[in-house]
Every structure is written in structure tokens, then in C-alpha cells.
Amino acid sequence: xxxxxxxxxxxxxxxxxxxxxxxxxxxxxxxxxxxxxxxxxxxxxxxxxxxxxxxxxxxxxxxx
Amino acid sequence: xxxxxxxxxxxxxxxxxxxxxxxxxxxxxxxxxxxxxxxxxxxxxxxxxxxxxxxxxxxxxxxxxxxxxxxxxxxxxxxxxxxxxxxxxxxxxxxxxxxxxxxxxxxxxxxxxxxxxxxxxxxxxxxxxxxxxxxxxxxxxxxxxxxxxxxxxxxxxxxxxxxxxxxxxxxxxxxxxxxxxxxxxxxxxxxxxxxxxxxxxxxxxxxxxxxxxxxxxxxxxxxxxxxxxxxxxxxxxxxxxxxxxxxxxxxxxxxxxxxxxxxxxxxxxxxxxxxxxxxxxxxxxxxxxxxxxxxxxxxxxxxxxxxxxxxxxxxxxxxxxxxxxxxxxxxxxxxxxxxxxxxxxxxxxxxxxxxxxxxxxxxxxxxxxxxxxxxxxxxxxxxxxxxxxxxxxxxxxxxxxxxxxxxxxxxxx
Numbered sequence: 091x092x093x094x095x096x097x098x099x100x101x102x103x104x105x106x107x108x109x110x111x112x113x114x115x116x117x118x119x120x121x122x123x124x125x126x127x128x129x130x131x132x133x134x135x136x137x138x139x140x141x142x143x144x145x146x147x148x149x150x151x152x153x154x
Numbered sequence: 155x156x157x158x159x160x161x162x163x164x165x166x167x168x169x170x171x172x173x174x175x176x177x178x179x180x181x182x183x184x185x186x187x188x189x190x191x192x193x194x195x196x197x198x199x200x201x202x203x204x205x206x207x208x209x210x211x212x213x214x215x216x217x218x219x220x221x222x223x224x225x226x227x228x229x230x231x232x233x234x235x236x237x238x239x240x241x242x243x244x245x246x247x248x249x250x251x252x253x254x255x256x257x258x259x260x261x262x263x264x265x266x267x268x269x270x271x272x273x274x275x276x277x278x279x280x281x282x283x284x285x286x287x288x289x290x291x292x293x294x295x296x297x298x299x300x301x302x303x304x305x306x307x308x309x310x311x312x313x314x315x316x317x318x319x320x321x322x323x324x325x326x327x328x329x330x331x332x333x334x335x336x337x338x339x340x341x342x343x344x345x346x347x348x349x350x351x352x353x354x355x356x357x358x359x360x361x362x363x364x365x366x367x368x369x370x371x372x373x374x375x376x377x378x379x380x381x382x383x384x385x386x387x388x389x390x391x392x393x394x395x396x397x398x399x400x401x402x403x404x405x406x407x408x409x410x411x412x413x414x415x416x417x418x419x420x421x422x423x424x425x426x427x428x429x430x431x432x433x434x435x436x437x438x439x440x441x442x443x444x445x446x447x448x449x450x451x452x453x454x455x456x457x458x459x460x461x462x463x464x465x466x467x468x469x470x471x472x473x474x475x476x477x478x479x480x481x482x483x484x485x486x487x488x489x490x491x492x493x494x495x496x497x498x499x500x501x502x503x504x505x506x507x508x509x510x511x512x513x514x515x516x517x518x519x520x521x522x523x524x525x526x527x528x529x530x531x532x533x534x535x536x537x538x539x540x541x542x543x544x545x546x547x548x549x550x551x552x553x554x555x556x557x558x559x560x561x562x563x564x565x566x567x
Contacts, residue, residue, distance in 0.1 A: 101263075101513045102270030104520050109504070111275075120270030143505060145515035147221060 412559025
């Protein structure tokens with residue numbers, strides 16, 4: 091799976107960073123940045139949780 | 155015309171009930187909520203104060219509406235639901251520069267982006283040691299108190315978030331009696347409008363002077379950084395900054411204070427849950443999520459106005475109609491949170507909408523999480539025999555306030 095982040099709609103809630111700290115980070119302005127594009131194992135599960143928690147639907151998963 | 159809609163869509167047993175309904179007990183949602191959720195999940199209801207709005211009671215539809223940009227947060231719109239509001243209050247909303255919570259679309263996105271960098275998970279993690287120190291300081295004072303019972307609201311719930319937000323924003327903590335009392339007046343539905351307006355004017359006047367001072371003598375604080383940022387962008391807007399300051403100060407202390415009080419009541423009343431929390435502090439973050447879900451203290455901030463006809467859940471919400479997504483009802487939706495009346499710190503409640511959802515989701519949510527985690531961990535570790543000094547039904551709760559909480563919380567140990 092690949093994770094995609096739309097920084098244009100991100101509202102910086104930080105839910106993704108709390109859920110998957112190995113996958114997501116925030117830049118100095120609070121906007122999502124990806125630490126990895128292809129999370130695996132536990133990180134993949136966390137990424138899926140983060141997608142469903144994101145309040146602005148900025149995250150999506152593309153299954154390989 | 156409106157009255158006809160009400161009698162047609164609201165079940166006979168709730169058509170004489172004004173929404174939101176006052177809470178009777180901290181461990182239950184109002185009975186009307188579950189009834190409406192089962193029978194007419196999206197329906198028009200009469201609000202306190204006499205106007206009406208669509209009441210959205212289920213989790214899925216509520217979340218969908220809060221993420222849907224066809225709904226406006228502009229409090230100046232005619233049908234924006236403000237329970238208990240009279241003409242004067244609406245007039246005031248029209249006169250004042252809107253804050254973040256009342257903006258839409260591009261204007262909201264720009265304002266939110268100006269602020270959100272202050273609340274990143276990383277920035278907040280750096281505050282952890284100082285918040286711990288603050289909590290320990292107030293608990294030192296608490297433990298030194300000889301006269302029992304002690305009011306936990308006055309000694310811990312209010313002081314902790316007040317001092318934390320003061321240091322972050324750059325508000326002198328010495329002024330806490332002033333801003334706490336004015337905030338309490340303005341959010342109570344019992345405050346007569348002239349008095350509420352005076353509280354708002356006094357608080358705006360105070361923050362206006364503070365912002366003016368920081369415009370010429372900046373400090374190392376959020377207000378000063380926002381002034382600098384807006385000046386760089388050539389968009390220094392004094393009334394807009396005062397509205398921002400007002401929102402951050404009021405939301406930054408009152409909400410967290412109420413969650414501290416209710417969380418303590420909830421955990422003391424569920425000793426098996428408290429024991430599980432104490433046994434392993436790694437459970438604290440999940441416990442905080444469950445307490446946020448269980449009490450859902452902010453109920454009507456998640457109000458909107460439809461900007462066009464929107465079809466949802468088999469219902470058409472017409473353009474210009476007001477909508478209230480009840481966070482409490484959504485968070486007690488049994489199809490999403492099984493046995494919602496059970497406080498269960500291990501249920502995994504992270505997807506609750508106690509902080510709202512969509513682009514307006516609470517700016518300070520991760521600060522609140524951090525404060526609540528530190529307070530519950532530290533309080534129950536350092537005061538292991540803490541107990542309520544009165545039965546739960548004698549605690550004065552903010553049953554009819556737009557932000558639920560406790561006025562007083564007598565405890566002993």
C-alpha cells in the first residue's frame with residue numbers, strides 16, 4: 091500500500107502524528123508530511139487508522 | 155410555517171422539549187436523545203429560545219455534515235442555531251469580527267494555517283515538562299491544604315489550564331480572576347443579555363489593550379508571534395486579533411477545566427476503571443479519549459447553516475436552514491460505541507467527535523489531551539486516596555450550560 095497526503099486540504103489537527111508517529115509528521119506550520127510512502131506491518135495499520143481519523147480527509151490509501 | 159414542520163417531524167413525546175436538553179445526570183445522555191436518534195435521527199427540533207434547527211443525532215451523518223463544506227459556520231447568518239439567543243446576542247455576533255470558529259472556506263483556511271503551527275504535536279511535546287511542573291505545583295498546594303473538603307475546581311481544574319494557556323498566549327496569570335469570571339458569565343445561559351454583553355466588552359477591552367501593548371513591546375508568546383506574522387504579511391488587523399485572542403483564551407481554559415472535573419468524577423465513580431488506569435499509565439491516553447467521548451462537554455459549537463439543499467440520511471435539509479450536530483448524541487450512538495453508557499477506558503474511543511470533525515476540529519485538542527493526561531496521572535498517583543466529599547448527585551453541575559462541567563467539586567483524601 092501507498093499513502094498519499096493532500097497538503098492543500100490538511101488542517102493540521104495532528105491526529106495522524108498521534109496515531110502513526112513513524113509514518114506522519116507535521117512541518118513548522120502544522121501541515122502533514124510523510125516520513126514513509128509505503129508503510130508496512132504495524133505502521134500500515136496505523137496509517138489506515140490515521141486515514142479514518144483525519145478530520146479533513148487529507149489522507150488516502152492506494153493499494154498496490 | 156415552521157410550526158407545521160415541527161409537529162410533523164418530531165415525535166409527539168419530544169415536541170414540547172427544547173433542545174439541547176439539560177443533562178439530568180453526568181452518567182447518562184438525556185432520555186430524549188436516544189429516542190430521537192432511534193426514531194427520527196435527522197429532524198427539526200425547537201431550540202431553547204424558541205427558534206428551530208435540524209438536530210442530527212447519529213454519528214455517521216453528524217461526521218459527514220461536519221466534513222461537508224456546503225455547511226457554513228458563519229454565526230452572522232440568520233438561521234445559525236444559537237440556543238437561547240435573543241435579538242441582541244445575534245446583533246452582537248453581526249457586529250464583531252468573526253473568530254476562527256465563525257469563518258468558512260478560504261478565509262478560515264488562511265486563519266487556521268496562521269495558528270496551527272503553534273499547536274503541532276512536536277511543539278506541544280516540548281511543553282510537557284512545564285505542564286508537569288505546573289500540575290505538580292498546584293498539587294503541592296492542594297496537599298498542603300488543612301481545611302477539608304477542598305474544592306477541586308478552584309484548586310486544580312481551573313488553575314492548571316489557565317496558567318498553561320496564559321504562558322502560551324502571553325496573558326498575565328495575575329489577571330486570572332478577571333478572565334475566568336468574565337468567561338463564566340459569557341458562556342452561562344443564565345446570564346441576562348446586558349450582563350453577558352458587558353462581560354464580552356470587558357474581556358475584549360482587556361485583550362485589545364494587551365494586544366496593543368504587544369504590538370509595541372513583543373514578548374516570547376503566541377500573541378506576539380501572531381502580530382509579527384500578520385505584520386510581515388501586511389495584514390495586521392487589530393479587531394481580528396482580538397477575536398482570535400478571545401477565542402484562544404476562553405476555549406483554552408474553560409473547556410479543559412470542565413473535563414478535568416468531570417474526568418475526576420467519572421473515574422472516582424468507576425473504581426475498577428480507575429484501578430486499571432493506575433495499574434498501567436500507558437492506558438492514560440485511551441482513558442482520556444473515553445472520558446472525552448463519555449462527557450462530550452461541548453454540544454452546540456458543532457452548529458452549521460446549509461448553504462444549499464443537502465440530501466442526507468433520507469432527508470433534504472433546505473438551503474439556509476440551521477443544523478446542530480449533537481456531539482453528545484453522536485458519541486453515544488450505540489451502533490458506533492457499543493453500550494455507550496458504560497465508561498470503558500479500553501474500548502478504543504479515539505474516533506469520537508468530542509473535538510468536532512472536519513476543517514473546524516478543535517485547534518487546541520492536542521494541548522487538551524496532554525493536560526488531561528498529565529493531570530489524571532499525577533493527581534491519582536500523588537493523592538491515591540482522593541475521594542468525593544459529597545454524593546455525586548449533590549455536586550453542582552453545569553447541566554444547562556453550553557459547556558458541561560462542574561461549578562464546584564468538593565473532594566477530600
